[in-house]
Amino acid sequence: xxxxxxxxxxxxxxxxxxxxxxxxxxxxxxxxxxxxxxxxxxxxxxxxxxxxxxxxxxxxxxxxxxxxxxxxxxxxxxxxxxxxxxxxxxxxxxxxxxxxxxxxxxxxxxxxxxxxxxxxxxxxxxxxxxxxxxxxxxxxxxxxxxxxxxxxxxxxxxxxxxxxxxxxxxxxxxxxxxxxxxxxxxxxxxxxxxxxxxxxxxxxxxxxxxxxxxxxxxxxxxxxxxxxxxxxxxxxxxxxxxxxxxxxxxxxxxxxxxxxxxxxxxxxxxxxxxxxxxxxxxxxxxxxxxxxxxxxxxxxxx
Amino acid sequence: xxxxxxxxxxxxxxxxxxxxxxxxxxxxxxxxxxxxxxxxxxxxxxxxxxxxxxxxxxxxxxxxxxxxxxxxxxxxxxxxxxxxxxxxxxxxxxxxxxxxxxxxxxxxxxxxxxxxxxxxxxxxxxxxxxxxxxxxxxxxxxxxxxxxxxxxxxxxxxxxx
Numbered sequence: 001x002x003x004x005x006x007x008x009x010x011x012x013x014x015x016x017x018x019x020x021x022x023x024x025x026x027x028x029x030x031x032x033x034x035x036x037x038x039x040x041x042x043x044x045x046x047x048x049x050x051x052x053x054x055x056x057x058x059x060x061x062x063x064x065x066x067x068x069x070x071x072x073x074x075x076x077x078x079x080x081x082x083x084x085x086x087x088x089x090x091x092x093x094x095x096x097x098x099x100x101x102x103x104x105x106x107x108x109x110x111x112x113x114x115x116x117x118x119x120x121x122x123x124x125x126x127x128x129x130x131x132x133x134x135x136x137x138x139x140x141x142x143x144x145x146x147x148x149x150x151x152x153x154x155x156x157x158x159x160x161x162x163x164x165x166x167x168x169x170x171x172x173x174x175x176x177x178x179x180x181x182x183x184x185x186x187x188x189x190x191x192x193x194x195x196x197x198x199x200x201x202x203x204x205x206x207x208x209x210x211x212x213x214x215x216x217x218x219x220x221x222x223x224x225x226x227x228x229x230x231x232x233x234x235x236x237x238x239x240x241x242x243x244x245x246x247x248x249x250x251x252x253x254x255x256x257x258x259x260x261x262x263x264x265x266x267x268x269x270x271x272x273x274x275x276x277x278x279x280x281x282x283x284x285x286x287x288x289x290x291x292x293x294x295x296x297x298x299x300x301x302x
Numbered sequence: 303x304x305x306x307x308x309x310x311x312x313x314x315x316x317x318x319x320x321x322x323x324x325x326x327x328x329x330x331x332x333x334x335x336x337x338x339x340x341x342x343x344x345x346x347x348x349x350x351x352x353x354x355x356x357x358x359x360x361x362x363x364x365x366x367x368x369x370x371x372x373x374x375x376x377x378x379x380x381x382x383x384x385x386x387x388x389x390x391x392x393x394x395x396x397x398x399x400x401x402x403x404x405x406x407x408x409x410x411x412x413x414x415x416x417x418x419x420x421x422x423x424x425x426x427x428x429x430x431x432x433x434x435x436x437x438x439x440x441x442x443x444x445x446x447x448x449x450x451x452x453x454x455x456x457x458x459x460x461x462x463x
Binding site: 012015019043044045048049051052055056058082095097098120122123124126242247248250253254255258288291292295298299300302 | 311315319344348352353355356358359362364365367369370371372376379382384385388392395396399403413423439450
């Protein structure tokens with residue numbers, strides 16, 4: 001003999017539990033999916049707006065800070081030659097392409113310091129962008145060039161108030177014409193420098209990339225020194241700096257070729273000969289003087 | 303025809319479930335339409351910011367900016383504008399560099415504004431700076447153009463794919 005009522009009650013309970021579980025799981029899944037979606041949107045927006053901010057910052061010489069409502073993780077990673085990618089909180093990536101942004105590879109915090117510096121050879125090649133979090137510490141050792149820290153905005157000067165043992169990055173300066181020593185630890189760089197007649201620094205910078213490969217590269221101007229200090233991307237963005245240098249060289253060679261009625265030969269040959277970064281210090285003065293002479297004749301190049 | 307009590311209760315539960323599911327579907331459709339609208343609006347805002355930023359960047363690009371004695375002036379260089387096409391197409395690497403920089407930009411050109419007898423006359427012919435192809439949304443910004451002996455006013459336009 002079967003108890004039909006008993007079966008009916010059991011069926012209702014099983015039905016309620018299965019239906020309830022399914023509906024509950026649906027809502028949990030929906031909420032999780034949407035939270036993820038908004039996380040992605042926020043990250044995308046932050047990376048897009050940061051890229052726009054970099055483009056805007058590039059246009060002038062500024063020092064500012066960038067604040068967020070909550071703690072943000074930013075990564076500036078080199079992807080191949082001449083390309084840098086900004087990743088916001090592991091989620092959204094944005095190729096920076098034309099913007100030369102120098103920063104530690106990973107930044108954490110809700111406020112970041114930003115400044116720009118123009119790279120002139122003597123005509124302007126580009127503005128470099130420097131970014132750091134407030135907790136980052138740099139230690140400069142050896143023959144530190146005069147004015148290198150004094151010329152920085154106050155927010156950036158504070159980053160150098162530290163002991164050697166607490167520093168995230170150590171920069172060893174040697175006032176010498178010889179090439180720098182490229183046997184360095186991972187968080188160190190060596191800079192050998194001299195000063196030219198225009199009071200600009202030039203020389204070589206040595207370091208090690210994230211894979212442990214040593215590099216030694218020529219530099220000209222304090223903008224490039226700051227790029228090596230603040231940026232973990234100096235070596236991988238070097239080809240992009242070279243590309244920008246060559247572009248501006250071509251821009252002015254083209255401009256000179258369209259000038260008529262002035263004695264432009266000297267400036268043309270000086271700019272033609274200045275075809276690599278290590279030749280800038282040889283031709284800087286000559287280009288500057290010849291440009292001023294052309295302006296005097298009524299023909300402006302830069 | 304008679305229904306047993308159990309069948310009736312299952313029927314009522316099914317009907318409740320059906321109404322619940324219909325309400326759920328209607329609210330989901332409504333929610334996603336709203337969310338889609340917001341996403342479109344956000345996308346447009348981001349794109350507007352991006353292309354206004356790009357216009358600013360173009361105006362301040364050392365490749366186009368006028369400078370005198372090493373100091374940048376607040377205008378574009380007429381000679382550099384004329385040569386920009388040659389510079390961007392100099393090599394494959396160079397083309398790739400500018401394609402990356404300019405992204406979705408189809409074309410860049412300047413409409414020169416000419417003042418004749420005190421009347422402003424916008425020149426209809428496009429002074430092409432970067433290749434013109436196809437159609438698209440146009441973003442513009444007023445600019446001044448400097449040459450050694452004269453200054454002109456104009457409108458820098460970019461056309462987006």
